[in-house]
Amino acid sequence: xxxxxxxxxxxLVPIIKVFGIEFDLAAIMMVVISSLVVFILARLAxxxxxxxxxxxxxxxxxxxxxxxxxxxxxxxxxxxxxVYLGLGLALIMYIxxxxxxxxxxxxxxxxxDNHIPVVLGQELIIRGEAPEHMAWLWWKSPTADMxxxxxxxxxxxxxxxxxxxxxxxKHYLKHYFQxxxxxxxxxxxxxxxxxxxxxxxxxxNIYAGEVMIGxxxxxxxxxxxxxxxxxxxxxxxxxxxxxxxxxxxxxxIGQASIHEEGH
Numbered sequence: 542x543x544x545x546x547x548x549x550x551x552x553l554v555p556i557i558k559v560f561g562i563e564f565d566l567a568a569i570m571m572v573v574i575s576s577l578v579v580f581i582l583a584r585l586a587x588x589x590x591x592x593x594x595x596x597x598x599x600x601x602x603x604x605x606x607x608x609x610x611x612x613x614x615x616x617x618x619x620x621x622x623x624v625y626l627g628l629g630l631a632l633i634m635y636i637x638x639x640x641x642x643x644x645x646x647x648x649x650x651x652x653x654d655n656h657i658p659v660v661l662g663q664e665l666i667i668r669g670e671a672p673e674h675m676a677w678l679w680w681k682s683p684t685a686d687m688x689x690x691x692x693x694x695x696x697x698x699x700x701x702x703x704x705x706x707x708x709x710x711k712h713y714l715k716h717y718f719q720x721x722x723x724x725x726x727x728x729x730x731x732x733x734x735x736x737x738x739x740x741x742x743x744x745x746n747i748y749a750g751e752v753m754i755g756x757x758x759x760x761x762x763x764x765x766x767x768x769x770x771x772x773x774x775x776x777x778x779x780x781x782x783x784x785x786x787x788x789x790x791x792x793x794i795g796q797a798s799i800h801e802e803g804h
Contacts, residue, residue, distance in 0.1 A: 609626060685748040
């Protein structure tokens with residue numbers, strides 16, 4: 542999708558090359574915006590903490606903390622897994638906000654007289670033959686970008702392996718040879734598949750949702766009722782995907798780093 546059409550709406554991806562490295566400006570911008578939104582929400586929620594008269598944002602954040610705590614309790618032993626509460630809280634809030642950003646609107650810039658825009662002193666890359674009508678999509682859900690979801694997946698899976706080696710080395714290494722040593726290749730394939738399924742599941746659901754929004758918008762006024770319904774469904778899907786990603790993260794970390802007696 543680099544430098545060519547990004548989805549069914551025939552929008553290009555704004556990419557520049559710096560020192561031979563390509564940067565997707567839209568993806569970088571949306572990741573930063575998602576991070577800022579989460580940080581501002583969390584900061585506002587804890588700005589005026591009160592036990593007797595908590596504000597609405599504080600109540601909301603406390604509910605999210607309790608919800609993530611219950612996820613950890615379902616995934617592994619909570620007493621030993623509660624150290625990952627901060628990780629789970631950051632993941633579920635960041636992924637949910639990222640899933641929502643592409644729903645309300647999109648920001649598109651168009652080229653006039655086939656003039657390719659210059660950003661930060663670098664001309665945007667157009668691979669192959671330039672289309673007759675050039676337009677760049679700048680606003681989208683960060684999780685509708687495979688690079689972003691795979692980076693998240695690889696990070697949390699990598700963390701699970703590191704924690705397994707740090708806190709549970711004997712049983713972590715032993716599980717690759719269970720139930721019998723000749724199962725090692727199968728267990729290695731399973732381990733390699735985890736980041737793929739984790740990242741692609743999130744990407745596929747959010748990207749497909751944004752493609753559907755583009756198709757519905759193409760219906761004009763007749764698509765408004767369907768758009769309203771689909772927006773509501775997309776909020777539900779975004780929340781479910783944030784929950785699933787966080788839950789699986791806690792499961793993988795628990796399996797690797799926390800050994801329960803008798804297992």
